[in-house]
Amino acid sequence: MTVGTLTTRPGPPHNETATRYFEHSSAPRVNTDAVIVEALRADYPELHITVVPQQGNNLFAYASAGHASLAAIDEEKDRLTWKFFLPPASRLTGQRGALVDRVKLGRYLLDWQGKEFILCIADGRDGEMAYPSVTNQYILSASVEATNKLLFESGAWNSELHNEIFVFDGGFWQKSAELWDSVQKSNWEDVILDESMKKAIISDVENFFDSRETYERLKVAWKRGIIYYGPPGNGKTISIKAMMNSLYKRKIPVPTLYVKTLASFGGPEYSINQVFSLARRTAPCYLIFEDLDSIINDSVRSYFLNAVDGIEKNDGILMVGSTNHLDRLDPGLAKRPSRFDRKYLFPNPNAEEREKYMVYWQTKLSDNHDLEFPDKLCPAVAKITNGFSFAYLQEAMVASLLAIARDQDGFSERVCLECLEAHAQAAKGSLCDRDCRRSFKGLYDWMSMVRRQDEEDPDLDCYVLWREIKKQVRILKEELGEERRGK
Known part of the structure; x- marks a missing residue:
């Protein structure tokens, strides 16, 4: 085997590296790195050693993407691996999963652009952390220049996104292909909002990234x-995802950095530093803090404000924070113009928006020839769902479709409506023998509205979807009343 300009054996007869590693790992130790370097120098005195932490520059991932080839060169007795069962991302794929190895100690021949290197992987302590789990890569080559070129190219590749999104969770950044896939399905056409507000949101973000000069x-x-606020279930998250999708489709894509939580072993201050360090390197970028009121609390507020408004530049960073509780945000966040200087309220939809949402479902179900969904159902449903969020409207539709799938004749829906209507004449808190559901505040007025709809257009009750929606809306009205009483 040729490594650089020298010819060497795949591995020595007596593997000093493996010997020292196992001795070291079964006795008190301080720094695995020093032990491995010393042993490798004994095994390969003629080669130069470069130590590379795997976390920032994963050569396995680089090779797996087709940019280099790897082949194990040590014997089984000199290797240490953990084997895991990796379940499929979804059972719908029909796959059963796979067995994967995590290398704790191993040696490989790495071929890159016609040059060969020896790559040793070792997992252990770094001398600073209380518990081991630092994986280092040891590159051996006769040419320092060749090693540096390899590490530069692999490092650049590892720092880039490949149909992924940066997600900060548990104290470190990771790349999520799952979130990327979800974002690709989110489009502004699927977001039902006041048109003027939707245009303002899109224009606000797009103009920012177009206006550096x-x-x-x-x-x-x-x-x-920017802050998105308002009751849950009214489009804040889908608007963020639709914007992420449109930003990735720009001529020069704008990446998203998504922050789930600042909790970490290093403390929230460490996490905030990690978040903004990557944001500054990645800028221009779209930095998302979902549920801002739970992420930024009193213990980290001052550190966060300093990161946003301190001496370090945040050029090219557009932050978006979402919250269901604007009143819980510190005034330094919600009212200071240099931090979050624009706020958009996402209220419960009005009648026009509720009707548009039903039209969206009508279009979505247009290829289902077994379900009748006439145009007049859209305004009718909008009228009986006052106070519903988009999330509640979706729940009413999904629950109705599932019920229809279970009971195609629709007979039970008629009986249930009569049963529910009887509640309007009952005392508050009474139970119905047939359905065992409590009445709620406003039930009588709601039932009057439903009956007016049926009287104005008697044909409505011929549609099983209308009959089932009436039932599901009634159930959700009760749940909504319970939520409000619980606050």
Whole structure:
């Protein structure tokens, strides 16, 4: 085997590296790295050693993507691996999963652009952490220049996104292909909002990323902060995802950094530093803090505000924070213009928006020839769902479709409506013998509205979807009343 300009054996007869590693790992130890380097120098005195932490520059991932080839060169007795069963991402794929190895100690021949290197992988302590789980890669080559070229190219590749999104969770950044796939299915056409507000949201973000020169000419820091707020289930998350999708489709894509939580072993201050360090390196970027009120609490507020508004530049960073509880946000976040200077309210939809949402479902189900969904059902449903969020409207539709799938004749829906109507004449809190559901505040007015709809258009009750929606909306009205009483 040729490594650089020297010819060497795949591995020595006596593997000093493996010997020292196992001795070291079964006795008190301080720094695995020093032990492995010393042993490798004994095994390969003629080669140069470069130590590379796997976390920042994963050569296995680089090779797996087709940029290099790897082949094991040590014997089974000199290797240490953990074997895992990796379940499929979804059972719908028809796959059963796979067995994968995690290398704790191993040696490989790495071939890259016609040059060969020896790659040793070792897992252990770094001398600073209380518990081991630091994986280092040891590159051996006759040419330092060749090693540096390899590490530069693999490092650049590892730092880039490949149909992935950066997600910060548990104290470190990771790449999520699952979130990327979900975002690809999110489009502004599927977001039902007030049209003027939707246009303003899109324009606000797109114009920011188009206006760097304008900000610089006006001597204004090129950064923005936006808050989406309002009751849950009204489009904040889907709007964020639709914007992520549109930003990735720009001529020069704008990446998203998504922050789930700041909790970590290093403390929230460490996490905030990690979040903004990557955001500054990645800028221009779209930095998301979902459920901002739960992420930024009193213990981290001052550190977060300093990261946003301190001496370090945040040029090219557009932050979006979402919250269901604007009143819980510190005024320093919600009211200071240099931090989050624009706020959008996502209220419960009005009658027009509820009707548009039903039209969206009508279009979605247009290829189902077994279900009748006439145009007049859309305004009718909108009228009996006052106070519903989009999430509740979706639940009413999904529950109705599932019920229809279970009971195609629709007979039970008629009986249930009569049963539910009887509640309007009953005392508050009474139970119905047939359905065992409590009445709720406003039930009588709601039933009157439902009956008016049926009287204005008697044909409505011929549609099983209308009959089932009436039942499901009634159930959700009760749940909504319980939620409000519990606050």
